[in-house]
Amino acid sequence: MGIIINLIGVLLIAFIIWWFWLYKKQSEAAIEGSSIDIVVDSGVYEPSVIRAKAGEEITLRFIRKDTSPCSEKVLFNGLDVSADLPIGKPYNLTFTPEKKGEFEFTCQMAMYRGKLIVE
Numbered sequence: 001m002g003i004i005i006n007l008i009g010v011l012l013i014a015f016i017i018w019w020f021w022l023y024k025k026q027s028e029a030a031i032e033g034s035s036i037d038i039v040v041d042s043g044v045y046e047p048s049v050i051r052a053k054a055g056e057e058i059t060l061r062f063i064r065k066d067t068s069p070c071s072e073k074v075l076f077n078g079l080d081v082s083a084d085l086p087i088g089k090p091y092n093l094t095f096t097p098e099k100k101g102e103f104e105f106t107c108q109m110a111m112y113r114g115k116l117i118v119e
């Protein structure tokens, strides 16, 4: 009996590791016009790779479906941009990326991961 419980525990841990660190569903999208919808749900941003042009204002329209508190914050590393996302109500994050490069955006614990590519 004890062995079975241990086994279940190991499988559960393996699944969690796979889900958060190994499973990277990467979908890429370029911003058309000046805005793009990003759905926040089940541990992923969709799309998770966004392409934008330096010096052009963009609006990232976050649609948060995940109710876990961790998914509330979105932080852009290296850009000094962050936001608190409400649940079930689109949030428009508007800013102008001035410098070229690749900038990760994540939730507070970096389980949600996305990338903004500025060209």
Ligand SMILES: [Cu+2]
Residues within 6 Å of the ligand: 070, 071, 107, 108, 109, 110, 111, 112
């Ligand atoms: Cu998180």
